[in-house]
Amino acid sequence: MSEQNRQAAGADPTGSASPHSATRGKTRTPSENPRSRGSAIGTDYSIEYPEEFAETAGAHAQPPVLTVSGLSIDYRTRSGESVPALRDVGLTIRPGSMTAVVGESGSGKTTTASAVIGLLAENAQVTDGTVVLGTYGEEPELDLGALSPREWKRVRGRRIGYIPQDPGTSLNPVKTVGANVAESLRLHTALSAEARRARVVELLDRVGIDRAAMRADQYPHELSGGMRQRALIAAAIAVDPQLLIADEPTSALDVTVQKRILDLLDELRREAGTGILFITHDLAVAAERADALLVVRRGHVEESGPASRLLRHPESAYTRRLLADAPSMQSLLALGGDGGTAGGADEAADGVAAASGGEDSGTSAGAGGEARPLVEVSGLTQVYARVPRDEHDADAGEQIIGIEDVGFTVERGTTLGLVGESGSGKSTIGRALTGFLTPQSGAIRVGELDATRLDRRGLRAFRRTVQLVHQNPASALDPVHSVGSSIEEPLRNFRIGSKAERKGLVARALDRVALDPSLAARRPRELSGGQLQRVAIARALVIEPELVVFDEAVSALDVTVQAQILELIDGLQRELGLTYVFISHDLAVVRQVAHTVTVMSAGRLVESGPVGRVFSQPQEAYTKRLLGAIPRPLETQVLDHQALSI
Amino acid sequence: MAVYLAGRLGQALLVLFLAYTAASMLLMILPGDGVLARYANPALGLSGEQVEAIRQSYGADAPWYVQYWQSLSGFLTGDLGYSVNSGAAVSTLVASALPSTALLAVSGFAAAVVLAVAVAVLASYGKPRWLASAFDSAPSLFISVPVFWLGIVIIQVLSFQLGWVTMVSPGPLESLILPTLTLAIPLSAPLAQILIRAIAEVRAQPFVHVTRAKGAGEAWMLVHSVIRNAMLPALTIAGLLFGELVAGAVVTETVFGRAGIGALTAQAVANRDNPVLLAVVVIATVGFVLVNLLVDLLYPVVDPRLRHRGRVGAAARRRLGARAQASGTGPSRTGADRADQEEEIRA
């Protein structure tokens, strides 16, 4: 089956009847072009696309794997009305290419994927349009909208593979990994048990899982997130489907792991000529890897076209805003690799960089003062366990669960970015900084207080100095109380002001975070994620702390909302002279907001310094690898474009 | 793993010991003197010395801690005391009553499981929709029916009216049918409820969705993906079911006039025969504890996540316990947390 796809993807050098290839004298095929990421060639869309892409390698001759045109879907709500979910969506996927559907939550991107695999919710109704699956070897072309449930069972898994989002819950926990991967084989082939096992081991090996035979007998919970996602990919390609639907396959993974998974997907479509429908909210990832992009918003296609064109010349305002707001785009957009950053972060960073000279030091003069740093941490240690690292995604050596010997300083009025992947220990530091954890050893000085030597009264006083903003604002606010009551709680606890005065303080706090003071009477469930996070920030600021720790505070927000929140806290920092410690796994976000950055890995501090320096001249291998894994769509697009136009 | 089991065993023994102490306090120590109450009845016409002698032979004149210790050591060695009513050794009474009750319990439990599974599957997968809804409401109905009333009605309808089963000198198997049915219907309700909920939860899980995306049909998924995962929460209510089984046995035997532990208990309460009641309570408690221990042994077999020693296993147990507490399904760690979902089912 993959042979056919390979041929279809243009491995035929004689190039069936393309006039241009005769002129060029040589057809560029995927395997010949070392720069190619599969095929930047051969995708087309419902709108016209630049000719420069059409001329390469007999693109027209290949029948598309998937053609969606004019797809419209409604949802019937309980009360009987119809809510539109998708309107007039169209896309085409050719063999070996990847089309990405990019959108924020509620945009309809997941609905598109569900429609293609025929697993829409019961209350969903296709009101218009067609979805056509192309021929595949002996298999005929199929109108997916007209299939019976029985026919669907022969298509799903066999001609269309599905890669789900969350590796944590997408594998049956009571079955071995091998049994999970073998499900498609059991459903669609008549292989014996031994043959199935052999194929499973072969598949696991193909997706890059080490010791495949051993892993096949393990259970999902014994594998890391990256390995589980690979296993899911193995399960999806088990019967060699012509189309893969990847539904946010890397959203739950660390950025270094993400890169490897995306590389794997590229390999697969290159070798087997599989078409990939890639659903994501991350424009940078989409733009880096996909050949074509479809930007959706509230069920409508805002814009579609070749990825490189969309990137460099976006037509719709929404696309432009997504590009502007995406942190990694922003930091890398300006040509020259390093790029500038928006806002005052850069200026302050330069100031600090000049003063402290690259490494953190406790004696540097901060921006604007000769006072000692507000926050001084040294020798912070909280080791829960030491385990050997056994996943082949990571380096050899030991992994510390917790942190060991961490030290850094933060000047007053600046932001320290604390960066690391999962398990790096950054959250542990956050808990220690905010007084929720007494470390085994080390010292934490914030202002005049030492957080490690606090009794109960001291801890309460400490809380007036240091506040924490959580990742998930919905769970950080008591659902039973009104938003205003939650903001008032710190004031009440510390007996600040009379009842009337407190109401005024709450109103002012809401105003400061750009929320209407009348929202004070609402319950959390009535507000959106962005609004809730603003409320959480208002609550943190209402008692006028000196240090605010943000623990992944924007990670759960949509990109446009994220940008607004970052802008808000940036403004507040300047207005109120606040000091921040910003914990995040997202380097691009940190690049935007932080003045200094500390990189953590496996419980140890890897590198720290001013953010400009660390990002442009990383010293340590891990930092380099981390930076290298950030999607760089612009660079890859530029390079490919150059390669193709030669 | 061995540590875990040893810990559970230790806890179980502690609970048993405490339960025994509480029960014996209530039944033996507090009421003081059942012997006196029984034999001092003027209708018996015993003299004061004779009563005193009888008391001494029962050991009822000793101070409470001596009585307690004697009773405890007796229980541990198989001597369960003597019935105040009949004077027979309680162990003999129990031994002769146990087989009949055990038979009823086993058949009732088996029938309840079959019924519960049938109801759960039909409620989850039944077509048309109204049929599934009807079966979905069935457990709620079954759990509300008074067992004693059900027995009477079943006798009336199935035996007297329809004549399907005879109550007049029936064979051993025939005499089991009606009591089993009476026992099984209310017993199946909590199991069916939890199965329905578990199946619904499992079917909403991402991995089921992924399997569906591979082209599996509902039937294939039920057998290969859903069942084993849905069993986990069902295991946790085993203790609850045992308790209901005991209660059901007592009432059913009374209604159907069967000899057994239930009838023994009813007589003991009516006659204030405390030693017998104490023995029954202890035996039932031992049974409950054994059932829970068995379930604890079964968990890791059914759920591989719990087999892991160390961090992963402990984290899995914690996570599952918390999920159990929050959602009311899933295994829990200690005996106290275990049947968190019981509160949702008992009605």
Next chain:
Amino acid sequence: MSASTAHTPPSAGTAAPASGTPAHGGARPAGLGTRLRLPRITTLIAAVVLGVTILWALVPGLFTGHNPIDGGETASLLAPSAEHWFGTDQIGRDVYSRVVHGASRSLLAALIAVAVGLVVGSAIGLIAGSRGGWVSDVLMRIVDVLLSIPALLLTLTIVIVLGFGTVNAAIAVGIAAIAQFARLARAQTVTIMQADYVQAAYGSGGTYWSVLFRHVLPNAVSAVLALAVLQIGSAILQISTLGFLGYGTPAPAPEWGLIIAEGRNFVATAWWLTVLPGLIVMAVVVSTHRLGTALREAAQ
């Protein structure tokens, strides 16, 4: 970082309220949603049934003119008729009237039982859940003991000690119910204490007591209330079982279990003596079950 929570679709970035998106998680066939919305209608019926029962308990005279204790000159074992809705029993008493008058006894007993269980059990659970440590262990061991003795045996034991009678039966059932409430209260407390907003409350300078009263109690109340309603039904069943076995208030008091026990000997000829009162009991218990389930679903 918990990787699985990193980017999963949380809330829409716009100001639209949360209720907007209908099943946009899209591809999952609604396993839970396929069941019809039956509870709505049945919840209403359940509420009506319970309302009537409460009225029976409060003003029985409003519903029946017959004397529940003394049948007077009325013929015995009459079949149900317009005059006697449930017929008459073996000494000529109107059965319907007995059932109506029995309601107050049963309901009152059930309320006592649930009150005992709720107050004591919730207190235990709250303390165990919020304190943790050895306090929690000790308290939950006690609860374990209450649990490991099958409920009927436990109530029988207590009834033997306290003596027969409906009130004593109620107390016994209440003691057995303590374990259920303690279990739930502890589970709720533990879950709530782990929530981010509790950590945030401590971070805002809260103390143990302020957190308990401002956050734990209000969030736990709805689940506990739902359990209380469920337990009322369960208590009615248990108390009537005790009455049936003869450990409740003795004859001639109209207690539901006793009524059924008395009618048992005539079941072949006078089925209405057992069947109809039993149906009433069942209806009341089913109604509490429905109501309690509805409350619990609303709490989640």
